[in-house]
Amino acid sequence: MFDVIVPIYRISEEFLLRALDSIKAQTFQEYEVYVCDGTPIQHQDYDANAVVKSYGFNYLRQDPSYTLVGGARNQAVSVGSNLYLAFLDGDDYWYDGYLLEMKNAIEESISKVAIWSVALDCEYPIISQMTGKKSIMKGIYGYWEDQSFLDSNPDYAYYWFFGHPPTPTGTIIQREAFEAVGGYDESMGMAEDTELILRIVGDPRSIPTSQRRQYIPLPLIGGFHYIGEENTCSLGTQSGVSSGRSQDDINAFFISNSDYFTKIHPRPARKDLPFGTSELFIETLKGVMRDRIMNI
Numbered sequence: 001m002f003d004v005i006v007p008i009y010r011i012s013e014e015f016l017l018r019a020l021d022s023i024k025a026q027t028f029q030e031y032e033v034y035v036c037d038g039t040p041i042q043h044q045d046y047d048a049n050a051v052v053k054s055y056g057f058n059y060l061r062q063d064p065s066y067t068l069v070g071g072a073r074n075q076a077v078s079v080g081s082n083l084y085l086a087f088l089d090g091d092d093y094w095y096d097g098y099l100l101e102m103k104n105a106i107e108e109s110i111s112k113v114a115i116w117s118v119a120l121d122c123e124y125p126i127i128s129q130m131t132g133k134k135s136i137m138k139g140i141y142g143y144w145e146d147q148s149f150l151d152s153n154p155d156y157a158y159y160w161f162f163g164h165p166p167t168p169t170g171t172i173i174q175r176e177a178f179e180a181v182g183g184y185d186e187s188m189g190m191a192e193d194t195e196l197i198l199r200i201v202g203d204p205r206s207i208p209t210s211q212r213r214q215y216i217p218l219p220l221i222g223g224f225h226y227i228g229e230e231n232t233c234s235l236g237t238q239s240g241v242s243s244g245r246s247q248d249d250i251n252a253f254f255i256s257n258s259d260y261f262t263k264i265h266p267r268p269a270r271k272d273l274p275f276g277t278s279e280l281f282i283e284t285l286k287g288v289m290r291d292r293i294m295n296i
Contacts (some may be wrong), residue, residue: 002031002099003080003175007072008090009038009062013046015091015226020055022093022223028100031086034076038062038069070184070192073168077183083175087168087193092120094169094223102172105218112154114177114200114213117166118220119143124227141225142166142217150215153274157201157215162267165194166217167225173200177213190257198265205272 202212
């Protein structure tokens with residue numbers, strides 16, 4: 001049923017073992033696992049191939065023709081054949097019932113639904129601008145309790161993702177829909193996951209309803225997402241904001257990546273939204289995204 005896609009790039013062995021253990025622990029076992037490793041030879045601190053194969057999973061070396069973390073996922077997807085793609089970043093992990101819950105949601109969905117997601121527990125470091133002191137913030141990423149807006153306006157899922165993009169680790173995508181849009185944009189070092197989903201659901205301003213796909217966010221917490229500085233998919237060396245870059249380079253990357261994203265997916269104006277759209281939803285479209293991470 002599922003192809004589990006795990007990109008790794010200078011992921012610590014501890015994180016990788018944790019991710020693979022969480023796959024093995026799933027209460028639903030109909031899956032095939034593909035771990036795609038883009039770690040340069042000089043930075044291989046352990047034998048990831050041996051680790052992955054000890055679980056009975058498939059290990060792939062990332063081909064140079066596939067770039068960045070989006071390319072690692074694309075390569076792994078190209079090798080598999082199952083109908084649904086379950087993405088798990090190598091520094092994250094799932095809770096035991098995740099795949100079973102997703103299987104049940106898929107079986108209960110209409111044919112036009114192509115994406116299912118859950119929220120994730122998360123940790124991410126913050127640095128005080130006053131003192132420079134680092135601390136860890138904990139919260140819930142991507143949780144949305146009230147789905148009534150999407151239920152009554154299914155064609156507006158495209159707008160939803162500007163303020164509520166799920167992480168790959170909490171997302172299942174139908175293979176046919178993934179392949180129809182060409183997979184991840186490998187030129188993007190950040191937000192490539194959100195950009196892919198926007199292409200799948202389709203822009204209501206330009207794409208007919210018959211050609212758009214629907215999305216279901218489940219009010220569940222399905223795993224753990226770590227947003228760290230090193231040895232992670234989120235801010236690790238493979239992304240555009242790796243810790244090895246200068247602050248000026250990182251700032252330039254953010255601007256360039258944001259400009260590229262906005263050119264492809266212009267943010268909607270109020271006139272584009274259906275009547276009755278809440279002010280909170282409109283705020284999230286501006287990039288505020290206050291409900292993406294709820295602090296505990």
